[in-house]
Amino acid sequence: MLTATMVQPADAATHKSSALAARLRAAMVAQNFGDLLDTTPPGSAQARALDAQPESESGRPKHAPALSAAAATTIHQQPQVDTTVIELDKKGRPVSSGTVLMSPQYKNGVVVPVDKNLRTTAVRYRLWDTDQWDANNGQGTTDTVPGRENAPIDFMEPYSASIVKLMVGFGIMQLVDKGSIKLDDTYAYTPTKPSDRCEGATTRTIREYFDRMITISDNGSACTLIKVMHEHGGVDWLNQQFQDLGLDMLQLKGTDPANGDWSPQITMSSLDTAKLLMLINGVSGTAWTAPNGKPVTSDILSTSSREFFLKELGDQGWNNVLSTTNYCGYSYPTQGMPQRIAQRWIGADGTVTVNDDPTDGKYQYPVQPCQDAAQVTFAHKTGLTAFAAGDAGIVHSLPGQANRNYIIVSFSNLGWRYQDANRPNPGVQPAVNRTEKFAKLGRAMDGYEAQK
Template sequence: MHRARRLGPVLASMLAGVVLASGVLTACEADAKPEPERSAAAPVVPETPANPLPSAAPGTAGPDAARSAWLGKRLREIVDDQRFGDVVNAKTGRRPPAVPNVDVAVIELDDAGRPVAAANTLLSQDHPQGVAVPVTTDLSAPGVRWTHWSNSAWAAKKSTEPLLTGRGGAPLEFMTPYPASVFKLIVAFGVARLADQGGVRYDEVYDYRPRKATCPDGRKPGKHPVSWWLDAMITYSSNTATCALLMMLHERDGIDPMNGALRSLGLTTLRVVDTDPADGGGWSFWGLTMTALDTSRLLLLFTDAPGTLWRTPKGDPVTTEVLSRSSRAVVRKTLQEQGLNQALSTANWCGQDYPAQGIPHRVPTRWTDRATGQVRVEDRRYTGDVRKCADDAEVEFAHKTGLVPSAGADAGIVTALPGAKPRRYVVSVFTNLGCTYVDFVGAYGGQCRYTQKLATLGAAIDALMTTTAGRPTAALSAN
């Protein structure tokens, strides 16, 4: 019997956590290095003051203010329902010492993939029941003072240094969680830009010869086509592949232009700095930053949506032509082939009582054993036969997950499968809920996994988006 989709009251039973008291995140197994208090290599980035934003360009869909406000209210309620604080320390069984930090964004899309509404909810010690962040017509949240993540500052209820200047008067302050491996979306963007500019070919063989061992997986040289490295980085989150691509970007002067392009697009909280040119390692809380709304906008750039998606702080239109059609297809295919379906989606455990079902999509066949139906993703194994759930899948979820002891994240594009209830949206979530905090001691046999609250969050958001698709704003607002 297939596991039933869990909504309503069940949603109130999931997604909380905290973080380890120290450690720059490097891998799921351990936080290996002392947490830096500051980093000269991760300067505060000046932000171009936002102009009064015009409506969407003629002929394009634009976010509807009333619809976005309604979506924001519902998203805040969903986040609050999860009771993210109701998790326990995986070793001691104790509750987390404070409300976790959770950053969730949803962008509703029309049938063509254009944004029609956007919402962003933040959960923190300042807002223990969540707060709906006002989102502008350019799909940004200028009312938030984003700050760097720090485990020790979070535990001590202190502030940290800002990510951006010029936001001292913003009404909200939020310490944005470390993105873990979701930052690999930025690396994919950098590789795609480099390919579009002729700096690399996807079929080109890159010989990775690290001169150091600061990569999370140590010094592991390899020689593969760039497309192979990219697939390994996204589909099963290979740290070695990520370091190889970062080293390649360093060698070909692609890092600074990548960060500069993100800033010019208005994606000012997305950046990869202070990585080591000698091997692509050196990842840190201070050097890798992302927020949910900016990540959702980045994902839009990998689609084929027509027209203006949003406008830059200078008022220039942003379209998917930022990347070539071929590069968008390459990145999107890797996201569609994701093997680590274990956060907003729990498809790798489909049909089991635990964890709860998340976004209802199927596991790509490349990861499923034909004889047993069990999922194997490189060295990761999942119990259960997922084949019997394949027919129940309702959507495609092209996404990237990230998990370390003190951070859990997921971000992707959801598209209804033929015959399923219509919905199309982008969703991103960043939390400080890594595998330090779990649903109960011994969950997943003690392996480093996500709290199932991320899955119930995903299921609730997906259920909401099935009710909004195709309905006019007036009808939604009446509810």
């Protein structure tokens, strides 16, 4: 039986999850996602130009500025947003959770009911299709989880973009634990098929590919590691494991063994992604019970693999969605959750450089004021395309700060196609290629957690 988001694992403290879900829903409604501007309105010349481009997943797509300069109109319907927060105790065990979905059908958000294993059968998840979202009132037509035809909530899940790299990383670390590969193995990537997303032949260690995939969201490295997984039978095995664990929406489907490229068939939900992060973070005892009745624990990864994964997530370079420390000193976007970022990105002049792109990789102002004011760490992964923007990570308080331990994941279709009405003219400061509404959401939820 499904309950109102109450989480009661046998070995965890209990908490009224309904309060968390209600707070999350209120915070999402407060963002007024429906007042965003669409730079490529359906049917416009700009939309046709974007459709002609190959799918791009980058910190700053090279063709974005021209589209951003186009005359924009208010988004024509409520966007798709899927957000989960799971609160943890000091041993990493789930205390409470809240999952809220927004769409044209659920303009004020709908709380997703979950059972004691943080699982839901109340949502009929549909595969993302931008054209269907534009023209079909946000309704999808392709089911991603079988047997949900009579589920009370019908929701087309936004594309996960680069957050898919969490699944890839999880699969790679399991291959390491099995002894199939080693992090310091040198691997020569030799694709047998060209790809717009993947790079040409390269040779690096698995560790280097992993670091580039997570910290700077390098697509070529992700392609390489997916190809490695295919060569060891790891992709099909991983997909089956996700199903066995009850993580129905984690599906690394449609990947190409010739080059490691991936397709829009890949799916993730905020709830299942948050549960995956809970395993990476570490849980004392049973995290939840799988559909086959077996306990799910953090032993699914070795301690060393979890620690390596967490360090990589903590070294994230793109701190610009739920957290915005990279933009310290800017008038826009607003400050997100008060995160302390990894020192590796901060240069001698105190500014952040992730890559050499002056519009989204090199930041203008010293970040030390925000580092000094930081209250939390955020081990996370972001994602961005024209049609998708999201963030997924683990939050812990810094010493001396109000205690918080929680996971937050948000997926949306609000990629760089959409802008805030209050975004400064790019001539005033470099353009920001995503909405600041997720920074506001991250700040609101972190403030809620800090007060508890």
